[in-house]
Amino acid sequence: MFNDLMSKIISEANILLAYRNIKRNTGSNTKGTDGKTIASLARLEPKDLIALVRRKLGNYQPQKVRRVEIPKPDGKTRPLGIPTISDRLVQQCILQVMEPICEAKFYKHSYGFRPLRGTKHAIARAYFLAQRANLHYAVDVDIKGFFDNIDHGKLLKQIWTLGIRDKSLLTVISKLLKAEIEGIGIPTKGTPQGGIISPLLANIALNEYDHWIKSQWEEMKTEHQYYQSVRKNGTITNGERIRALKKTKLKEVYIVRYADDFKLFCRNHSDAVKIFEATKKWLKERLKLEISPEKSKIVNLRKNYSDFLGIKLKVAKKRKDRHNKDKFVVQSHVGNKAFQTIVTTIRRQAKKLQKPKDNNGAKAVNAFNSYILGIHNYYSCATNCNLDFAKIAFVTRSTLKNRLPLRKKKETDKIPKYMEKSYENSKQLRFLYDTPILPIGYIQHQKQMNFSQKSTYIAKDRKEIHQSQKAVSTSELRYLVENPIQGQSAEYNDNRVSLFVGQYGKCYVTGKPLNINEMHCHHKKPRALGGTDEYKNLVLIEENIHRLVHSTKIETIKEYVTKLGLSTKELEKVNKLRKQANLQEICF
Structure with missing residues (x-):
């Protein structure tokens, strides 16, 4: 159980990471009701940024949420709730602590708004169930206004059930859910699309349903005996257990979900009807959610197409298999x-x-x-x-x-x-x-691979994921993060870390490994000339190179040129930096 998460949420490292994550989000330049963007946070020193978050969470009161109507392809609009930039920073701090806990409890075939997962993984899973597992009846379920109808009380109980028992955090989440929407008022249900933490809360809301469907077949125990074999990588095969389950009268069903867009795959029409009715009842009684009768239906994939994430798919007869049974393959098109x-x-x-x-x-x-x-x-x-x-x-x-x-x-x-x-x-x-x-019609089908189920929150998986990305020393990177330059902005210090990774820990001019204690972060266009702390205006160079770039006295310039022994190419780079700073080029 997790009873003290607030201390981690307001930790210095977590707050600075939150700033780093929201800064690179394109929505960071979208104004909230207070008219501020990421630029207002970028100007703050790291210590002031940390103090801001801690002060807000000391007695959290979210500011009003700005409501924006985004046009949809069908001519209708989708309401977005845009929190203020400081509230988005708070939400990001909470997300970074809650997400690893929730990820461990989420169903493995839920793909929406989760690390390393995407729409193509969900589509690949749907293809697998229709073609390889021969499940040719799809139950399409459309929840009426899902994000706008999430029950607050039920959601908080679901968070508690996941093991998040920090009452201070639950109070903050409750206040986030009830943040006043400009021009609308205080909501009694729903989580606004547009909030940083909203996708996670939506996944928490439907996670209980995922596991209920899973319990109807995948996790159901059987009295029929079966053997389990172990693969070379240590995992246990599931085929024999599934064959044993097929001897029972259970309804075979699998779910593939991407946020509130999901499909249930069944073996026959009778099972599909029963699962469809059970789903309608379960969602209404347990989550207080209604489904849309017009958009929800059972589809025989051998006869009709079923839409999923912009793709329409069905199965078509290809040939006989080795048991002389009809073999079906997936055929899919761009949705209408x-x-x-x-x-x-x-x-x-x-x-x-x-x-x-x-x-x-x-x-x-x-x-x-x-x-x-x-x-x-x-x-x-x-x-x-x-x-x-x-x-x-x-x-x-x-x-x-x-x-x-x-x-x-x-x-x-x-x-x-x-x-x-x-x-x-x-x-x-x-x-x-x-x-x-680019030629519009020049495209080829790319075979989709099922998700490997690796997680960024498991050390072994993380090591494998990042094994090709070892550009710089982890200890040096940690030192830079934990020791920001005092008096400089949060944006400057964050970009300093990014540059160290981007330059592979080497000097821009000489290409030699940088000594952390002798490394300088140079403004290409000086602040005095209107330069900013943006990533594109900064570069990491050695201390002596930096002195040479800014030197104006002939004697000093000669001294550093002799001392450094720069090549023609390296001197060209120095002159490029001097020119950007409106300084005379070195010509000897």
Whole structure:
């Protein structure tokens, strides 16, 4: 049981890590009701940032939440609740302490908003159950306004059941849930989409349902005897136990969940009907949640498609297996709604390409390429993505052709590195404003792998995950984190740590390993000239190199040039830094 988590939440290391995590979030520049962004926190010294969080949590009273309506592809809107930046920092501090505890208790096939997991893992699991496990009846369940209808009292009890027994923390979470929404009032239920801790709370709310479904089949004990064999890696096989369970009258069912979007896979229609009815009753009685009758249904995957995370899937007969039984394989496409959204977006982007902002054609093409690359990457998991994108290319071709002066590739044209591997050989590649524009229809299916079930919170797994990322000494990194430069901002100190990793602990000029005690963090554009503590304006160099960069006296410059024995290339880097600082280049 965890009875004292607040001491960890308000610890110096946790608060500074929380700042580091929310800073790199694009939403950190979104204003709350107080009009402040991450910039207001970046200016604070680390000690002041720590004091701010501790003061807020001393007697926590969340500020009003700003409500924003985000348009959805179907024309409707999704309400987002944007807390103030200081409340987001508090939520991040809580998340970092709660998440490892919850991760240990969460169901292994829940994939939404969890470390290392994503939509493709959920889709891969759905493919596995439909194709390899031959579960051809899918129960599609849509919960009415899930995030807006989470019961506060029930949620707090679920957190308690997970072992989080710190009453001070539970009080803070209760206050977070009841934070006043601007223009709406104090909510009596629900957790606002937009809060940093909201996805974790949503997973906690549905975790009980995950385990209930799991208990109906996967964890059910049987009196039938079976043998268990051990794999080479020490894990126990599950096949014999499942075969023993199939001898019983139990209803075979598996769940795949991504946040509030989930599917139940069953062996036959009769089981699917019973599980569907049981689910409706369980969600209503235990979680006080209603399902949408219009959107919830049972689908026979041999006859119809079932939508899941923007993909529509079914199974089709392929051949007979070795037992002379019909073998089915998954066939999937881009979902109908997603298809229309892509077409609409491409046509809208074509208008922007026709009249680029600030007449910067190359920038507009790169923005278009970024979108195409994103949808290619996501929908490559659909087995028939090539057919779908060929159709999308055909439907949008007239728009692009009529609006844009596209031309074919010339021998002198250069292709950016990120395009070379996947697109260089495409005959569909065209150029606009002398910049290559990605071919919409040039895509291949990428086979999806099931999630390995590794966790960032298990030492053995973490070591394996990061074994290829050993760029710098852990002890040196820890020293930098625990010993910030006094008098400098939180942003400066955080970027100092990032630069040390980014430069592999080496000097920008000489490339030699940096001595922590003799390392200087240099502003490329000095503060006196309007420079900031942003990552792109900082660089780590040796102390003597730093002195040379800022030297103005001829004698001092000669002394350091002789002392350091810099090569021509190294001197060029020094001169580059001097030029950025409006200082005369060294010419001898």
